[in-house]
Amino acid sequence: MFRSLLGKALGFVGYTIQYGCIAHCAFEYIGEFVVCSGPSMEPTIVSHDIVFSERMSRHLYKIQKGDIVIAKSPYDPTMNICKRVIGLEGDKVLTRSDIFTSHTYVPKGHVWLEGDNLRNSTDSRSYGPIPYGLIRGRVCLKLWPIHTFGPLGENPNKQIVKSCKESD
Amino acid sequence: MSQARSSGRRYLKAFVSGFFVAVPVTVTALDRFAYVARVEGASMQPSLNPNGSDSDVVLLNRWSVRNFQVQRGDIVSVVSPRNPQQKIIKRVIGLEGDFIRTLGYKNRYVKVPDGHFWIEGDHHGHSLDSNSFGPVSVGLLHGRASHIIWPPHRWQRISPALPPNRGPLDTARTKTDPVCGHHSYG
Numbered sequence: 532m533f534r535s536l537l538g539k540a541l542g543f544v545g546y547t548i549q550y551g552c553i554a555h556c557a558f559e560y561i562g563e564f565v566v567c568s569g570p571s572m573e574p575t576i577v578s579h580d581i582v583f584s585e586r587m588s589r590h591l592y593k594i595q596k597g598d599i600v601i602a603k604s605p606y607d608p609t610m611n612i613c614k615r616v617i618g619l620e621g622d623k624v625l626t627r628s629d630i631f632t633s634h635t636y637v638p639k640g641h642v643w644l645e646g647d648n649l650r651n652s653t654d655s656r657s658y659g660p661i662p663y664g665l666i667r668g669r670v671c672l673k674l675w676p677i678h679t680f681g682p683l684g685e686n687p688n689k690q691i692v693k694s695c696k697e698s699d
Numbered sequence: 700m701s702q703a704r705s706s707g708r709r710y711l712k713a714f715v716s717g718f719f720v721a722v723p724v725t726v727t728a729l730d731r732f733a734y735v736a737r738v739e740g741a742s743m744q745p746s747l748n749p750n751g752s753d754s755d756v757v758l759l760n761r762w763s764v765r766n767f768q769v770q771r772g773d774i775v776s777v778v779s780p781r782n783p784q785q786k787i788i789k790r791v792i793g794l795e796g797d798f799i800r801t802l803g804y805k806n807r808y809v810k811v812p813d814g815h816f817w818i819e820g821d822h823h824g825h826s827l828d829s830n831s832f833g834p835v836s837v838g839l840l841h842g843r844a845s846h847i848i849w850p851p852h853r854w855q856r857i858s859p860a861l862p863p864n865r866g867p868l869d870t871a872r873t874k875t876d877p878v879c880g881h882h883s884y885g
Contacts, residue, residue: 552726664783
């Protein structure tokens with residue numbers, strides 16, 4: 532009797548480990564659900580929206596300009612930030628301040644992120660370009676609220692970015 | 700004929716169900732617990748790869764860095780800030796808030812910002828490290844090298860130790876203090 536109970540307990544543990552590993556692989560390589568908070572991506576994403584971010588683009592290094600990404604914060608690795616990619620490595624990004632404008636080159640292996648709500652967003656304009664390795668996933672679908680279900684919109688701001696490939 | 704076909708089908712079913720158990724468990728173990736990596740290059744001589752010909756293989760502990768906690772003197776593997784497809788193995792010299800006297804960086808003295816750390820290879824001059832690209836964000840931390848597991852005559856546990864004269868500048872230590880592996884930082 533004890534032996535069958537032990538057998539059942541081991542079987543239960545085995546199944547838990549197996550399904551736990553499958554869940555880890557799904558969240559790590561396919562995609563995860565993210566609850567966003569904060570005003571920095573309005574009007575595209577507002578606070579308390581639920582979005583789905585897929586991981587494959589990040590593992591295959593296919594993040595493009597204009598994608599909304601979830602990344603680890605460069606100043607606090609336990610916090611995540613949700614911003615739009617404005618420039619990739621090698622691009623020249625125009626940073627506009629109240630008085631003057633200046634250009635920044637995005638170094639190799641880095642990306643330039645900005646929130647859609649330019650007035651209320653701490654992004655690469657304050658902390659500079661962030662390494663590509665900090666990106667976790669690309670937001671591809673908004674799930675909640677239901678009436679805004681679907682893919683996310685384009686960048687509402689017109690940013691001028693000269694790509695090194697277009698300048699020829 | 701039908702008996703061979705049914706045993707072949709049974710074998711295929713067993714293989715597929717075994718595959719769906721083995722692959723997620725292995726991938727999860729490599730992502731969360733431990734990773735094995737071959738060290739290339741001479742940037743960590745003489746600690747790793749002391750002869751140019753043989754490459755050391757190290758065991759990377761990923762569980763101990765799940766909360767991004769590292770000590771000064773640890774050898775860590777980090778996603779390269781210059782090339783996200785590559786991982787680099789270097790030693791942690793300074794943590795956030797430390798003042799570092801740099802070797803060849805654009806500023807002579809650097810205060811390591813919040814959420815960053817300063818990494819250097821032991822073989823200065825042959826190492827692409829924080830002296831080239833500055834402080835590295837802790838979010839890029841991949842794992843901590845805990846043991847050398849190949850070649851067999853180099854089996855050893857790697858203990859955290861700062862190289863002589865490389866470390867954070869703090870008022871309690873002067874340049875003549877010996878640095879030993881057991882020095883504790885309050």
